[in-house]
Amino acid sequence: MMVICKQAIFDREGKVAFYEVLLQDRSKGKYPEGLDPLKATSMVIDMLVEIGPERVGNGKLVFVNVPAIFLEASLFDLLSPEYVGIELVENRRINNELLDAIRELVSRGFKFSVDDFGFEKVDYLPLLGKCHFVKINLKDNPYNDIELTEVIDILKSLGKGVIAKNIETEEEYRRALDFGFDYFQGIYLSKPSLLKDTRTIAFLKSTIIRMYNAIRSRDVEGLTEVIEKDVGMSYKLLKFVNYMSKNKFSTIREAVINLGLENTAKLAVVVALSEVFAEEQEVQLWKRALFRASLAEKMAEVYSGGSKDKAYLLGLFSLSNEVLGENPADIARKLSLGEEIIQAYENRLTHLGFILSLVELLEDTEDEVVVSKVARILNITPERVYEMLLEAREEADSITAQSVA
Template sequence: MDHYLARQPIVDTDRNVIAYELLSRNSEENVYSDQDPHEATRRVLETAFHVMGLDYVSHGLPVFVNFTRDLIVNYRQLTIPPGSLTIEVLESIEFDEELLKALQHLKKAGYQLALDDFNCNSSVHGIPDILRTTDFIKIDFRAPFNQQQCTENLAKRSGKKLIAEKVETFEDYQRALDSGYTYFQGYFFGKPEVLYKKSTSLMIDDQIAVHLPHL
């Protein structure tokens, strides 16, 4: 069986790679083509942690992975150990009490959390509670500038680490540095890189498929 995923570096102020965001891929073509985000995330986790391994995928560094609402609220099914995984919560996910309780549980269990493409829209339910559970706020540098500033101010007041994403030019990088960002991600530092590994499926008791990577 063929396994693919992509990784994009996240760097610090000295441009040292401190983590990778993992992205779903179905082939060597470096594009996202999944119709089911839930299945895409599940496959990324399986490929990274159980088929390829983090030594290969990220050289042992932590990884960031986008999670769907279903995966977050059904956190009891998550078998990935905390410490190596940062769960990204997309802006498109509906925030309510059920989601907040799940995030609080994940935080208590030791997972780090990042709000991805988050903005300071006051209509979002429970912003103070959401911010208390998270470690990072990712801000899209292609978003309107006033939205970036509003979210930056909110993140700084809450003491959260800022990640500038979609940083594509030196000017973007310099502005993020001047604005107090801690981490950075985007084409200026590296495009997503496709990783590939082949495995053989081994059935146990005719029920459980274990993928053995080819060495």
């Protein structure tokens, strides 16, 4: 089982300077064998988007291992340099495209670290002028003690912070201090601590394809509609946009417009690469959530004073205790959905709360007496209620049918 961990990196005074976030095979305590670095990075970024890097690092910089192709595709543009640093993990020859991508990210304020640096690695030397930190493996490097001291002195004279990694004993820690390293990382100082397993909020397989089609057509309304039909993607988008922006957005359309088509496409790529697809059991929960959302929207259209957009989101996240593992009101606060939706979850006597109660009432029954009562409340015919139920079920079925494995 793969887990996402963070490990503290300490300064010379023994204080936490920053963190590294990494994937581990829980049973072996090391990077999972055979895992594509691009997928690993996408899984970590997906987690950072959901949790928020400022929370992961307790306000300190969090370094993420990133392969070159991720930078060249501009996918790191989605994150803020205030809380996220980049540790380049790359074995292939450094090219101009990579250097240009690094130069652009540095100009935006990102901090770079180069892992397992050595002056004998000629291909790595162009990175030296771009990076802020250099990591050297205390146990496995090509230098004797005198050479290592000289290398550290040269790097520090160039303004680089030098990190000793893989410190496992007190003796190794003392040696690293004597060598003059600036920062220290290893299980002697701090073991990687579990953040979560890699099961981030899932999404429907069909959503990614439909998102790309809408983005290619530059169809904001179509893109909004696609995202609205997926609980997981709606959660990711709202969480990400509200993390990135000082303004808070409570509808999917506002979030898409604020993020823009290009960045929404990048977010879709990262999420797709993580391959956290909804499984059969989750798809059935999605179907229920979509049914509730659609029916709540239709009720709001006919119920005096109803807000379609708010009613839809109300229904969509009403099963979040089962889908996302959190109370619906807490999710609404986290996603800045607005006080009206929060109150609806906590107090069914509110306008939207009453609509949600009617939706729940009709979810498991189409009893003629119940339908007639709901029809009188909404001031419509029982036939129209049956039509709304059928339309909501067909919509939920059609969206989720393509995503069942």
